[in-house]
Amino acid sequence: MKKVIELPEKFNFxxxxxxxxxxxxxxxxxNDDMSALNRVEKLSTGKIVMLHIKQDNxxxxxxxxxxxxxxxxxxxxxxxxxxxxYRLDEDYSAFYKMCADNKDMQEIVTENRGRLLRSxxxxxxxxxxxLTTNTTWSRTISMTTNFxxxxxxxxxxxxxxxxxxxxxxxxxxxxxxxxxxxKLGYRSDYIYELALNIVNGVYxxxxxxxxxxxxxxxxxxMKKIKGVGPYALSNILMLLGRYDYLPVDSEFKKxxxxxYFSGELxxxxxxHQLYKEWGEYKFLAYWFDR
DNA sequence: GCCCAGGGCAGGA
DNA sequence: TCCTGCCATGGG
Numbered sequence: 531m532k533k534v535i536e537l538p539e540k541f542n543f544x545x546x547x548x549x550x551x552x553x554x555x556x557x558x559x560x561n562d563d564m565s566a567l568n569r570v571e572k573l574s575t576g577k578i579v580m581l582h583i584k585q586d587n588x589x590x591x592x593x594x595x596x597x598x599x600x601x602x603x604x605x606x607x608x609x610x611x612x613x614x615x616y617r618l619d620e621d622y623s624a625f626y627k628m629c630a631d632n633k634d635m636q637e638i639v640t641e642n643r644g645r646l647l648r649s650x651x652x653x654x655x656x657x658x659x660x661l662t663t664n665t666t667w668s669r670t671i672s673m674t675t676n677f678x679x680x681x682x683x684x685x686x687x688x689x690x691x692x693x694x695x696x697x698x699x700x701x702x703x704x705x706x707x708x709x710x711x712x713k714l715g716y717r718s719d720y721i722y723e724l725a726l727n728i729v730n731g732v733y734x735x736x737x738x739x740x741x742x743x744x745x746x747x748x749x750x751x752m753k754k755i756k757g758v759g760p761y762a763l764s765n766i767l768m769l770l771g772r773y774d775y776l777p778v779d780s781e782f783k784k785x786x787x788x789x790y791f792s793g794e795l796x797x798x799x800x801x802h803q804l805y806k807e808w809g810e811y812k813f814l815a816y817w818f819d820r
Numbered sequence: 821g822c823c824c825a826g827g828g829c830a831g832g833a
Numbered sequence: 834t835c836c837t838g839c840c841a842t843g844g845g
Binding site for chain 2: 551665669716756758761779780784
Binding site: 664665666668669673713717718 | 834835840841842843844
Protein backbone atom coordinates (compact mmCIF):
# COMPACT_ATOMS: atom_id res chain seq x y z
CA MET A 531 0.00 0.00 0.00
CA LYS A 532 1.18 3.49 -0.81
CA LYS A 533 0.36 6.87 0.71
CA VAL A 534 1.43 10.34 -0.36
CA ILE A 535 1.98 13.45 1.75
CA GLU A 536 2.27 16.86 0.11
CA LEU A 537 5.44 18.58 1.31
CA PRO A 538 6.02 22.21 2.25
CA GLU A 539 7.79 24.28 -0.39
CA LYS A 540 11.14 24.08 1.38
CA PHE A 541 12.01 20.50 2.24
CA ASN A 542 15.24 18.51 2.05
CA PHE A 543 14.61 14.85 2.82
CA UNK A 544 18.23 13.80 3.30
CA UNK A 545 19.02 16.75 5.55
CA UNK A 546 15.81 16.39 7.56
CA UNK A 547 16.62 12.71 8.09
CA UNK A 548 20.32 12.88 8.88
CA UNK A 549 21.04 16.34 10.37
CA UNK A 550 20.25 14.81 13.75
CA UNK A 551 21.43 11.35 14.83
CA UNK A 552 18.04 9.79 15.65
CA UNK A 553 17.85 8.05 12.24
CA UNK A 554 20.65 5.75 13.42
CA UNK A 555 18.61 4.51 16.40
CA UNK A 556 16.10 1.67 16.02
CA UNK A 557 13.30 1.28 15.18
CA UNK A 558 14.57 3.72 12.55
CA UNK A 559 16.79 2.13 9.96
CA UNK A 560 17.93 3.22 6.53
CA ASN A 561 19.63 2.28 3.30
CA ASP A 562 23.27 3.23 2.91
CA ASP A 563 22.48 5.84 0.25
CA MET A 564 19.86 7.48 2.53
CA SER A 565 17.26 7.36 -0.24
CA ALA A 566 14.70 6.09 2.25
CA LEU A 567 14.03 6.01 5.98
CA ASN A 568 12.40 2.85 7.30
CA ARG A 569 10.63 2.08 10.54
CA VAL A 570 8.53 -0.60 12.22
CA GLU A 571 5.55 1.07 13.86
CA LYS A 572 2.78 -0.20 16.09
CA LEU A 573 -0.53 1.56 15.48
CA SER A 574 -3.06 2.32 18.21
CA THR A 575 -5.26 -0.49 16.86
CA GLY A 576 -2.43 -2.90 17.66
CA LYS A 577 -1.49 -3.49 14.03
CA ILE A 578 2.24 -3.50 13.31
CA VAL A 579 3.42 -2.08 9.98
CA MET A 580 6.71 -1.49 8.20
CA LEU A 581 7.07 1.99 6.76
CA HIS A 582 9.41 3.00 3.94
CA ILE A 583 9.59 6.77 3.58
CA LYS A 584 11.18 8.68 0.69
CA GLN A 585 10.87 11.96 -1.18
CA ASP A 586 9.66 12.37 -4.73
CA ASN A 587 9.87 16.05 -5.65
CA UNK A 588 7.17 17.89 -3.67
CA UNK A 589 5.76 14.70 -2.17
CA UNK A 590 6.67 12.31 0.60
CA UNK A 591 6.00 8.74 -0.52
CA UNK A 592 5.11 6.19 2.16
CA UNK A 593 5.28 2.52 1.20
CA UNK A 594 3.44 0.49 3.82
CA UNK A 595 4.15 -3.21 4.09
CA UNK A 596 1.15 -4.89 5.57
CA UNK A 597 -0.50 -8.28 5.45
CA UNK A 598 -4.03 -6.93 5.53
CA UNK A 599 -5.41 -3.65 4.25
CA UNK A 600 -5.39 -0.67 6.54
CA UNK A 601 -8.49 1.09 7.74
CA UNK A 602 -8.84 4.81 7.06
CA UNK A 603 -8.15 5.47 10.71
CA UNK A 604 -4.90 3.51 10.55
CA UNK A 605 -3.79 5.32 7.39
CA UNK A 606 -4.53 8.65 9.01
CA UNK A 607 -2.49 7.68 12.06
CA UNK A 608 0.49 6.85 9.85
CA UNK A 609 0.23 10.18 8.04
CA UNK A 610 -0.13 12.05 11.32
CA UNK A 611 2.94 10.34 12.82
CA UNK A 612 5.15 10.89 9.78
CA UNK A 613 4.08 14.54 9.54
CA UNK A 614 5.15 14.93 13.17
CA UNK A 615 8.46 13.10 12.60
CA TYR A 616 9.40 15.45 9.76
CA ARG A 617 7.91 18.56 11.41
CA LEU A 618 5.79 19.36 8.36
CA ASP A 619 3.76 21.93 10.34
CA GLU A 620 6.79 23.83 11.57
CA ASP A 621 7.46 27.28 10.13
CA TYR A 622 11.15 28.04 9.60
CA SER A 623 10.76 31.41 7.88
CA ALA A 624 11.88 33.49 10.89
CA PHE A 625 14.93 31.25 11.36
CA TYR A 626 15.77 31.44 7.66
CA LYS A 627 15.53 35.21 7.80
CA MET A 628 18.14 35.28 10.56
CA CYS A 629 20.34 32.81 8.67
CA ALA A 630 20.17 34.97 5.55
CA ASP A 631 21.78 37.80 7.51
CA ASN A 632 24.64 35.57 8.69
CA LYS A 633 27.41 34.73 6.25
CA ASP A 634 28.14 31.36 7.86
CA MET A 635 24.52 30.19 7.71
CA GLN A 636 23.73 30.77 4.02
CA GLU A 637 23.54 27.10 3.14
CA ILE A 638 20.83 26.51 5.75
CA VAL A 639 18.58 28.64 3.57
CA THR A 640 19.77 27.51 0.16
CA GLU A 641 19.65 23.82 1.11
CA ASN A 642 16.37 24.05 3.04
CA ARG A 643 17.90 22.67 6.21
CA GLY A 644 16.76 23.12 9.81
CA ARG A 645 14.41 20.17 10.23
CA LEU A 646 15.65 17.58 12.72
CA LEU A 647 14.01 14.15 12.68
CA ARG A 648 12.06 13.15 15.77
CA SER A 649 10.16 10.08 16.96
CA UNK A 650 6.39 9.65 16.65
CA UNK A 651 5.95 9.70 20.44
CA UNK A 652 7.33 11.91 23.20
CA UNK A 653 7.92 8.81 25.32
CA UNK A 654 10.33 7.45 22.72
CA UNK A 655 12.12 10.79 22.38
CA UNK A 656 12.56 11.14 26.16
CA UNK A 657 13.83 7.58 26.56
CA UNK A 658 16.32 8.10 23.73
CA UNK A 659 17.43 11.41 25.19
CA UNK A 660 18.07 9.80 28.59
CA LEU A 661 20.07 7.11 26.77
CA THR A 662 22.40 9.79 25.37
CA THR A 663 23.40 11.11 28.81
CA ASN A 664 26.81 10.43 30.33
CA THR A 665 27.77 7.91 27.69
CA THR A 666 29.16 7.63 24.18
CA TRP A 667 27.11 7.63 20.99
CA SER A 668 28.07 4.00 20.31
CA ARG A 669 26.73 3.04 23.75
CA THR A 670 23.53 4.98 23.04
CA ILE A 671 23.08 2.91 19.89
CA SER A 672 23.65 -0.38 21.71
CA MET A 673 21.42 0.52 24.68
CA THR A 674 18.61 1.58 22.31
CA THR A 675 19.08 -1.57 20.23
CA ASN A 676 18.88 -3.76 23.35
CA PHE A 677 15.84 -1.85 24.58
CA UNK A 678 13.98 -2.23 21.28
CA UNK A 679 15.03 -5.84 20.67
CA UNK A 680 14.31 -7.12 24.19
CA UNK A 681 11.12 -5.17 24.93
CA UNK A 682 9.64 -4.28 21.53
CA UNK A 683 7.35 -6.39 19.38
CA UNK A 684 8.81 -8.32 16.46
CA UNK A 685 7.62 -7.16 13.02
CA UNK A 686 7.16 -10.72 11.74
CA UNK A 687 8.33 -14.22 12.67
CA UNK A 688 11.38 -14.14 10.43
CA UNK A 689 12.25 -10.50 11.07
CA UNK A 690 14.99 -9.06 13.25
CA UNK A 691 13.13 -5.77 13.42
CA UNK A 692 11.02 -4.56 16.33
CA UNK A 693 8.67 -1.77 17.37
CA UNK A 694 9.69 0.78 19.97
CA UNK A 695 8.50 -0.60 23.34
CA UNK A 696 5.37 0.86 24.92
CA UNK A 697 5.50 2.06 28.55
CA UNK A 698 3.36 -0.99 29.41
CA UNK A 699 6.00 -3.31 27.92
CA UNK A 700 8.65 -1.68 30.10
CA UNK A 701 6.59 -2.32 33.24
CA UNK A 702 6.26 -6.02 32.40
CA UNK A 703 9.95 -6.35 33.29
CA UNK A 704 11.63 -5.29 36.53
CA UNK A 705 14.35 -2.72 37.04
CA UNK A 706 16.93 -5.47 37.33
CA UNK A 707 16.13 -6.70 33.84
CA UNK A 708 16.47 -3.16 32.47
CA UNK A 709 19.71 -2.68 34.34
CA UNK A 710 21.49 -5.97 33.76
CA UNK A 711 19.98 -7.49 30.61
CA UNK A 712 19.11 -4.36 28.63
CA LYS A 713 22.27 -2.83 30.13
CA LEU A 714 20.83 0.62 30.76
CA GLY A 715 22.87 1.00 33.95
CA TYR A 716 21.58 3.58 36.41
CA ARG A 717 19.34 4.94 33.64
CA SER A 718 17.06 1.93 34.14
CA ASP A 719 15.42 3.51 37.21
CA TYR A 720 14.70 6.73 35.29
CA ILE A 721 13.11 4.88 32.39
CA TYR A 722 11.11 2.55 34.63
CA GLU A 723 9.71 5.49 36.58
CA LEU A 724 8.91 7.38 33.38
CA ALA A 725 6.96 4.38 32.06
CA LEU A 726 5.20 3.96 35.42
CA ASN A 727 4.10 7.60 35.55
CA ILE A 728 2.77 7.44 31.99
CA VAL A 729 0.76 4.26 32.59
CA ASN A 730 -0.61 5.65 35.87
CA GLY A 731 -1.69 8.82 34.11
CA VAL A 732 0.64 11.08 36.12
CA TYR A 733 2.30 12.24 32.88
CA UNK A 734 0.27 12.98 29.76
CA UNK A 735 3.13 13.67 27.39
CA UNK A 736 1.58 13.80 23.95
CA UNK A 737 -0.49 16.89 24.87
CA UNK A 738 2.87 18.69 24.89
CA UNK A 739 2.89 18.39 21.10
CA UNK A 740 0.44 21.29 21.13
CA UNK A 741 2.37 24.46 20.16
CA UNK A 742 -0.19 26.58 22.06
CA UNK A 743 1.26 25.41 25.39
CA UNK A 744 3.91 27.82 26.66
CA UNK A 745 7.53 26.71 26.78
CA UNK A 746 7.59 27.53 30.52
CA UNK A 747 4.79 25.01 31.13
CA UNK A 748 6.67 22.37 29.15
CA UNK A 749 9.86 23.11 31.10
CA UNK A 750 8.08 22.69 34.45
CA UNK A 751 6.64 19.34 33.36
CA MET A 752 9.93 18.05 31.94
CA LYS A 753 11.89 19.01 35.07
CA LYS A 754 9.69 16.67 37.10
CA ILE A 755 10.97 13.69 35.13
CA LYS A 756 13.86 11.99 36.92
CA GLY A 757 16.89 11.71 34.68
CA VAL A 758 16.04 14.91 32.82
CA GLY A 759 18.55 17.61 33.76
CA PRO A 760 19.53 20.78 31.88
CA TYR A 761 21.07 19.02 28.88
CA ALA A 762 18.22 16.53 28.43
CA LEU A 763 15.67 19.32 28.93
CA SER A 764 17.17 21.33 26.09
CA ASN A 765 17.23 18.29 23.80
CA ILE A 766 13.60 17.41 24.57
CA LEU A 767 12.50 21.01 23.99
CA MET A 768 14.27 20.92 20.62
CA LEU A 769 12.38 17.73 19.78
CA LEU A 770 9.15 19.56 20.65
CA GLY A 771 10.06 22.38 18.24
CA ARG A 772 11.21 24.83 20.93
CA TYR A 773 14.75 26.02 20.35
CA ASP A 774 15.41 28.62 23.07
CA TYR A 775 17.43 26.40 25.48
CA LEU A 776 21.04 25.42 24.70
CA PRO A 777 22.23 21.82 25.25
CA VAL A 778 25.29 22.65 27.35
CA ASP A 779 27.05 19.28 27.53
CA SER A 780 30.60 18.05 26.98
CA GLU A 781 30.19 18.26 23.21
CA PHE A 782 28.84 21.82 23.39
CA LYS A 783 31.74 22.82 25.61
CA LYS A 784 34.29 21.22 23.32
CA UNK A 785 32.83 23.08 20.34
CA UNK A 786 32.63 26.57 21.84
CA UNK A 787 35.94 26.19 23.69
CA UNK A 788 37.77 25.71 20.43
CA UNK A 789 35.72 28.03 18.25
CA TYR A 790 35.12 31.02 20.55
CA PHE A 791 37.41 30.81 23.59
CA SER A 792 40.73 29.59 22.12
CA GLY A 793 40.90 26.60 24.43
CA GLU A 794 39.95 28.23 27.74
CA LEU A 795 36.44 27.40 28.95
CA UNK A 796 34.53 30.24 30.69
CA UNK A 797 32.15 29.65 33.64
CA UNK A 798 28.80 27.97 33.09
CA UNK A 799 26.70 31.13 33.28
CA UNK A 800 28.63 32.58 30.35
CA UNK A 801 28.15 29.45 28.27
CA HIS A 802 24.37 29.77 28.60
CA GLN A 803 24.58 33.32 27.21
CA LEU A 804 26.07 32.15 23.91
CA TYR A 805 23.98 32.35 20.74
CA LYS A 806 21.56 34.67 22.56
CA GLU A 807 21.28 36.90 19.49
CA TRP A 808 19.42 33.95 17.92
CA GLY A 809 16.53 34.38 20.38
CA GLU A 810 14.03 31.58 19.86
CA TYR A 811 16.45 29.72 17.61
CA LYS A 812 19.51 29.29 19.86
CA PHE A 813 19.53 25.51 19.64
CA LEU A 814 19.39 25.46 15.84
CA ALA A 815 22.05 28.19 15.62
CA TYR A 816 24.40 26.09 17.75
CA TRP A 817 23.49 22.87 15.97
CA PHE A 818 24.33 24.20 12.53
CA ASP A 819 27.36 26.11 13.80
CA ARG A 820 29.22 22.85 14.40
C1' DG B 821 43.59 -1.63 36.51
C1' DC B 822 42.31 3.16 35.35
C1' DC B 823 39.88 6.81 32.98
C1' DC B 824 36.15 8.67 30.69
C1' DA B 825 31.89 9.22 28.00
C1' DG B 826 27.01 14.55 24.04
C1' DG B 827 24.88 14.15 32.81
C1' DG B 828 22.04 14.08 36.74
C1' DC B 829 21.09 13.65 41.64
C1' DA B 830 21.49 14.49 46.47
C1' DG B 831 23.65 16.99 49.88
C1' DG B 832 25.84 20.89 51.50
C1' DA B 833 27.76 25.54 51.56
C1' DT C 834 22.57 29.43 42.99
C1' DC C 835 26.97 26.86 42.67
C1' DC C 836 30.13 23.02 43.98
C1' DT C 837 31.31 18.08 45.12
C1' DG C 838 31.06 13.13 45.31
C1' DC C 839 28.74 9.54 43.46
C1' DC C 840 26.21 6.90 40.19
C1' DA C 841 26.75 1.93 36.42
C1' DT C 842 28.28 0.28 32.24
C1' DG C 843 31.74 -0.73 28.31
C1' DG C 844 35.58 0.84 25.48
C1' DG C 845 40.24 2.72 25.02
